[in-house]
Amino acid sequence: MYLPQHFAVTDPAVLFDLMQRFSFATLVSVHEGRPFATQIPFTVYPERNLLASHMARANPQWTSFDQNQEVLVIFQGDHSYISPTWYAKHPSVPTWNYMTVHAYGKVQIVEEPEAVKALLHDLVVSYEQQWKMEELPQDYLHGMIKGIVAFQIEITRLFGKFKLSQNRSRADQERVIAALEQSPHPGDRAVARQMKKRLEQV
Template sequence: MHPARPFLETDTDTLITRARAHPFALVCTTDGRRIHAAHAPVLLDETDGNPVLRFHLSTANAATSALMAGSNALIVFTGDHAYVSPDWYGQDDQVGTWNYLSVEAEGPVTHLDDAGATRLLDDLSALFEAGLSPKPTWTRAKMTPGRFEAMLPGIRAFSLAPSRFEGITKLSQNKPQSARDGVITALSAFEDSIAIASHMRKIRS
């Protein structure tokens, strides 16, 4: 987490929207000796306005063993990001940096039973298959009877109700408006950086 307070993001709605837009996240945990990290698609639900995250990992993953033993998890979502050249500030003696959006969700996890794991997998398929339209939607009903149930022990599914839910919105807020304008103009010329330029425009002072 970046230590500069101007970049701290705590608005729950903003964080939920950001995590949903970038659902492939990094799940971190520890067994007391090593830190383990695993990539996974993470679904973010809301219960009484509070975020609840659901994800699954391979049963053979070391991170899974740590979670099953009671370790907390830290889930990190990386949003839009771009390198910022010091040439773009219009100021002397600057250095390069990185503007980015992120979300961190930390807390204890709950192991989901087979029914909960099945719901998670169905929900994941429904969400991501919808983005492939007009391709016909895949569902596990297309599988050979019994095959899904035979494969289910290969994963472990979890939910996490964060005790800490915050992120970083680092968009050159620590620079004067003239410097930010220079960065926005420069980033807008690069296809991979247009999204960050757009975010920067929204916080113009």
């Protein structure tokens, strides 16, 4: 990804935090010579530098997984339109502020039934407060598992890009924050919070 230095984020803790908060991500690989993408939820294991997920067995993407192919997982955080009318200096043009993490790695398909159940359990407990996978009838659960392919991705490269108006003056950044804070859209206000947090650290 195009990554100007002033937008780069290298702190693994910050990157893994975004990955865990926005864990419904896009897996990109090469299948039959062409880019292929699937949107799926991931379980993020920062302490193991690992991602895990699964996809429908009917999805052909997994048939091209091998240990020699590097895949890309794109985690997209909050983002917002930035109007040039919010700047003090003119002329200016519109832009977009956003936060994203690109994780590259090697895929390993998980086939052992108990290991697959463990990965599914971790994914479920990440989101579910009441429903328990273990309460399903075993024959039903076994049938569902037969319809998916589980896999892990060992992260080999990790890049973060937080484009938060760092290339503008502090006055412009403060004006953008003020405008975004008034937005009815939660994503806009989330970007404002991230911009304010960054300014406090400068």
